[in-house]
Amino acid sequence: MAQTFDLTAYLDRYRQEVETALDAYLPMGYPPKIYEAMRYSLLAGGKRLRPILVLASCELCGGVPQTAMPTACAVEMIHTMSLIHDDLPAMDNDDYRRGKLTNHKVYGEDIAILAGDGLLAYAFELIAARTEAPPDRVVKVIELLARSVSAAGLVGGQVVDLEMEGNPEATEAMLDYIHQHKTAALLEASVLAGAIVAGAGAEELELLRQYSQNIGLAFQIIDDILDITSTQAELGKSVGKDEKAQKLTYPKLWGIEVSQSKAQKLAAEAQQILQRFNDRAIPLQALADYIVARTN
Amino acid sequence: MAQTFDLTAYLDRYRQEVETALDAYLPMGYPPKIYEAMRYSLLAGGKRLRPILVLASCELCGGVPQTAMPTACAVEMIHTMSLIHDDLPAMDNDDYRRGKLTNHKVYGEDIAILAGDGLLAYAFELIAARTEAPPDRVVKVIELLARSVSAAGLVGGQVVDLEMEGNPEATEAMLDYIHQHKTAALLEASVLAGAIVAGAGAEELELLRQYSQNIGLAFQIIDDILDITSTQAELGKSVGKDEKAQKLTYPKLWGIEVSQSKAQKLAAEAQQILQRFNDRAIPLQALADYIVARTN
Numbered sequence: 184m185a186q187t188f189d190l191t192a193y194l195d196r197y198r199q200e201v202e203t204a205l206d207a208y209l210p211m212g213y214p215p216k217i218y219e220a221m222r223y224s225l226l227a228g229g230k231r232l233r234p235i236l237v238l239a240s241c242e243l244c245g246g247v248p249q250t251a252m253p254t255a256c257a258v259e260m261i262h263t264m265s266l267i268h269d270d271l272p273a274m275d276n277d278d279y280r281r282g283k284l285t286n287h288k289v290y291g292e293d294i295a296i297l298a299g300d301g302l303l304a305y306a307f308e309l310i311a312a313r314t315e316a317p318p319d320r321v322v323k324v325i326e327l328l329a330r331s332v333s334a335a336g337l338v339g340g341q342v343v344d345l346e347m348e349g350n351p352e353a354t355e356a357m358l359d360y361i362h363q364h365k366t367a368a369l370l371e372a373s374v375l376a377g378a379i380v381a382g383a384g385a386e387e388l389e390l391l392r393q394y395s396q397n398i399g400l401a402f403q404i405i406d407d408i409l410d411i412t413s414t415q416a417e418l419g420k421s422v423g424k425d426e427k428a429q430k431l432t433y434p435k436l437w438g439i440e441v442s443q444s445k446a447q448k449l450a451a452e453a454q455q456i457l458q459r460f461n462d463r464a465i466p467l468q469a470l471a472d473y474i475v476a477r478t479n
Numbered sequence: 480m481a482q483t484f485d486l487t488a489y490l491d492r493y494r495q496e497v498e499t500a501l502d503a504y505l506p507m508g509y510p511p512k513i514y515e516a517m518r519y520s521l522l523a524g525g526k527r528l529r530p531i532l533v534l535a536s537c538e539l540c541g542g543v544p545q546t547a548m549p550t551a552c553a554v555e556m557i558h559t560m561s562l563i564h565d566d567l568p569a570m571d572n573d574d575y576r577r578g579k580l581t582n583h584k585v586y587g588e589d590i591a592i593l594a595g596d597g598l599l600a601y602a603f604e605l606i607a608a609r610t611e612a613p614p615d616r617v618v619k620v621i622e623l624l625a626r627s628v629s630a631a632g633l634v635g636g637q638v639v640d641l642e643m644e645g646n647p648e649a650t651e652a653m654l655d656y657i658h659q660h661k662t663a664a665l666l667e668a669s670v671l672a673g674a675i676v677a678g679a680g681a682e683e684l685e686l687l688r689q690y691s692q693n694i695g696l697a698f699q700i701i702d703d704i705l706d707i708t709s710t711q712a713e714l715g716k717s718v719g720k721d722e723k724a725q726k727l728t729y730p731k732l733w734g735i736e737v738s739q740s741k742a743q744k745l746a747a748e749a750q751q752i753l754q755r756f757n758d759r760a761i762p763l764q765a766l767a768d769y770i771v772a773r774t775n
Contacts (some may be wrong), residue, residue, distance in 0.1 A: 217630045217638045268596060273588035292569035293641055296592060300564060301630040303596065307603045308625035311618045318614035322607045325621055329604035334513045334597040342513045345589055 190469040219252035220298040222288040225263050227281040233258045237345050237377035239466045246381025250317035251332050253313035257306035264299040304361050316380050324376045340365025353431040367399025397453035402474050404446040407432040418479050443448045450475045486765040497530045500548050516586040516594040521559050523577040528555045533673035535762045542677025549609035553602035554669050560595040578715035582685050611674050620672045627668035636660025649727040662678050663695025693749035700742040703728040714775050746771045
């Protein structure tokens with residue numbers, strides 16, 4: 184089976200299902216402007232890596248992936264919220280995202296702030312209202328995802344990220360803090376949430392936590408590298424941002440080559456951790472490679 | 480009992496319990512700046528009307544109020560988030576709130592946006608992690624509260640509110656939409672959430688919904704009147720905002736006296752609706768009077 188697994192087809196299929204579900208879960212409503220703004224950023228494409236991790240992890244733990252679809256889409260709404268708010272003039276002040284003008288450039292800052300708030304709130308409504316799983320699992324998923332975006336997660340990571348701009352005394356410890364909270368926390372929550380919906384036990388959750396921490400760090404290292412080596416056309420967002428903001432990054436710390444090989448080593452370890460799941464681990468193992476090999 | 484019920488003592492006791500719980504649920508953490516910013520606005524005082532409604536409603540339905548404390552504090556976090564974001568320069572651009580400088584005036588716009596995001600996310604984490612009630616009730620509470628703040632609630636109300644500024648074609652229907660979503664939705668969710676934690680049935684919830692809609696509208700009418708008749712020292716926030724923003728309000732539509740008597744009539748109806756609960760309704764009935772008689 185390892186030889187015959189077609190990751191591209193797997194990603195395409197799940198990505199398509201996620202796109203359809205996102206569109207269906209968040210139809211237009213009144214007042215139209217806010218629904219347009221939320222849908223503009225939510226349906227702007229993207230790899231849909233986080234929702235696919237939710238679905239793949241649910242499947243790995245023996246669940247029906249469709250049961251985790253509200254959670255998968257909620258994770259993408261949370262991720263989109265964080266992008267909309269990070270791009271605001273008061274934060275990173277970015278004009279492009281996913282190859283399109285950022286939310287506030289199209290709808291104005293007020294609506295962009297509210298679109299993010301609306302997506303964040305709706306993410307929790309969606310999980311609570313639509314997850315067909317025992318309610319104790321639903322409560323656990325909500326607790327986990329909420330923590331991953333709070334001051335103990337994404338928000339905290341973004342605060343330290345803002346503090347590190349142009350800070351000549353930035354340390355590797357601060358860099359680790361940022362990656363763990365701004366990037367890895369939501370990736371880890373995605374993997375664990377899918378497993379919880381499926382009813383995974385403590386041992387499975389622990390293995391998936393280790394896997395997530397590896398791919399989370401690998402993901403961030405590659406992100407930092409792409410900010411240096413890629414073009415805006417390839418990434419769909421501004422490049423060279425870290426250099427311009429005088430931010431410490433992994434390639435700045437270790438160089439590009441060492442960074443690249445560390446990312447590969449992390450992915451290989453992540454694959455090793457999932458051995459115990461046998462063939463069922465193949466999609467998540469392939470996803471670890473994909474995260475390191477990606478060019479956008 | 481009706482003669483001996485001391486509303487002031489009742490409010491003071493619950494307000495004190497809420498203050499203590501808010502402080503305990505959101506201690507300082509790393510990065511300190513974001514926790515300081517969240518705590519600055521969350522612990523800035525205020526009437527704590529929404530959390531008290533949660534606790535009183537839980538008690539009315541036979542629950543132990545302390546069981547609803549995480550929900551009560553979560554509602555106050557959501558309310559605080561909406562105030563922080565509404566006060567931003569891109570929105571209402573206010574300098575004072577609850578008698579203190581607004582969050583962004585102290586911490587900057589970036590941190591204020593993130594403090595709001597952090598409070599919103601943490602509200603759901605708190606309910607999920609700390610509510611000692613059957614998980615199906617916890618899921619229902621989260622769904623209800625999330626909807627009350629999403630584009631179908633608070634966020635939608637704020638969007639129409641922004642659209643109505645200086646709009647000479649604003650109608651009473653738009654005004655009703657704003658009050659129902661920006662103010663009444665979270666008040667209603669507070670009352671219903673407390674009841675759900677207590678395990679209330681459909682009939683009780685329906686009565687409480689009618690009660691909430693009445694006090695929600697009464698609350699908004701009084702808010703509009705106070706914006707005209709009060710001073711900044713009394714309210715702790717800017718006054719005369721509606722006039723300056725050329726916004727349609729209830730007193731502008733009906734005049735101050737008629738508005739005042741409509742608010743009183745709504746409160747009397749709200750009290751009537753709760754008759755069926757007998758003496759247990761006394762605190763919520765007294766709260767209806769309090770909402771109309773308040774001077775800040």
